[in-house]
Amino acid sequence: MPDQNRRIVVVTGGSRGIGRAICLSFAGPDTHIYFNYFAPGDFAAAEIAAAAETEKLVSGLGGLATGLSVNVASEKDVSSFFKTIIDKTKQVDVLVNNAGITRDGLLVRMKEKDWDAVLDINLKGAFNCMKVAARTMMKQRFGCIINIASVVGATGNPGQANYVASKAGIIGLTKAVALELASRGITVNAVAPGFIETDMTASLSDKAKEAMTSQIPLGRAGKPEDVAAVVAFLASKSAAYITGQVIHVNGGMYM
Numbered sequence: 001m002p003d004q005n006r007r008i009v010v011v012t013g014g015s016r017g018i019g020r021a022i023c024l025s026f027a028g029p030d031t032h033i034y035f036n037y038f039a040p041g042d043f044a045a046a047e048i049a050a051a052a053e054t055e056k057l058v059s060g061l062g063g064l065a066t067g068l069s070v071n072v073a074s075e076k077d078v079s080s081f082f083k084t085i086i087d088k089t090k091q092v093d094v095l096v097n098n099a100g101i102t103r104d105g106l107l108v109r110m111k112e113k114d115w116d117a118v119l120d121i122n123l124k125g126a127f128n129c130m131k132v133a134a135r136t137m138m139k140q141r142f143g144c145i146i147n148i149a150s151v152v153g154a155t156g157n158p159g160q161a162n163y164v165a166s167k168a169g170i171i172g173l174t175k176a177v178a179l180e181l182a183s184r185g186i187t188v189n190a191v192a193p194g195f196i197e198t199d200m201t202a203s204l205s206d207k208a209k210e211a212m213t214s215q216i217p218l219g220r221a222g223k224p225e226d227v228a229a230v231v232a233f234l235a236s237k238s239a240a241y242i243t244g245q246v247i248h249v250n251g252g253m254y255m
C-alpha cells in the first residue's frame with residue numbers, strides 16, 4: 001500500500017521503552033510509523049539493534065515502521081528527518097514527542113552540560129519536531145500532537161532540576177501550541193507518566209524503586225503499555241474534542 005493511503009505517525013525515541021510501546025500501539029495495516037532514535041558514532045550497535053527490534057515487532061503486528069537515527073536536539077537533523085517523511089508521504093497525521101533523557105544531580109553540583117543536554121533533547125527536541133510537523137498539519141487542516149511530559153513536571157523532584165524544568169516546559173509548550181493550532185483542526189496534548197518500568201528507571205537502586213512504588217496507590221510501577229494506550233486514545237477520533245490537556249498516567253501517585 002503506498003504511504004499516501006496510510007495514516008502517517010511520527011514517534012521520537014521509538015526504539016525502546018515507552019516509545020516502542022507507543023509504536024506498537026499504532027501498528028496496523030493502514031499505518032506507517034516513522035520513528036527516530038539516536039545512534040551517533042561507531043559504537044551504537046545496541047541502539048541500532050533496539051530500533052531494528054521495534055521495526056520487527058511492528059511488522060509482526062501487520063504494520064510498517066521505519067526507524068532513523070536522528071538527534072531531536074538538532075534543528076537541522078529534525079528538518080531533514082521530516083523532509084524524508086514528507087517527500088514520500090506528503091502528510092503527517094500524528095506526532096508523538098517522546099524522546100527524553102535524564103542527567104540527575106543536585107542543583108549546586110549540576111554541570112552546565114547536563115542542564116543543556118536535558119533541556120536540548122527533552123524540550124527543544126519537542127519544539128524542533130512540532131515546528132516542522134505543524135507546517136504540514138496546518139496545510140492538511142488536521143493533526144494530533146502528543147508530548148510526553150512527566151509527573152515531576154507538575155510536582156517537582158529534588159535532584160532533577162534540569163529534567164523537571166524540561167517537563168514543566170513541555171506542559172507550558174503544549175498549552176501554548178494547542179492555542180495556536182486549534183483553529184486549524186490540530187489537537188495538542190501532553191501525557192504525564194508517573195513511575196514506569198523502562199531502561200530510564202532500571203538503573204535506580206532497589207531501595208529507590210521500593211520507595212517510589214510505596215507512593216503509588218495502585219501499588220505497582222506502570223508499564224510502557226499503560227502510557228501507550230492513552231497516547232493511542234488521544235490520537236483517535238474519540239479524542240477529537242480534547243486539546244491543551246495534560247493526562248496523568250501514574251497509578252494515583254499525583255492527583
Ligand code: NAP
Binds near residue numbers: 015047121
Ligand atoms: P528510555 O527507555 O530511556 O528511551 C528513551 C528513548 O529516547 C530511546 O529510544 C532513545 O534512543 C531516545 N533518545 C534519547 N536521546 C535522543 C535524541 N537526542 N534524539 C532522538 N532520540 C533520542 O526512556 P523511557 O523511560 O521510555 O522514556 C520515554 C519518555 O517518557 C521520556 O520523555 C521520559 O522523560 C518520559 N517519562 C518516563 C518515565 C519513566 O518512569 N520511565 C516517567 C515519566 C516520563 P537511543 O536508545 O538511540 O538513545
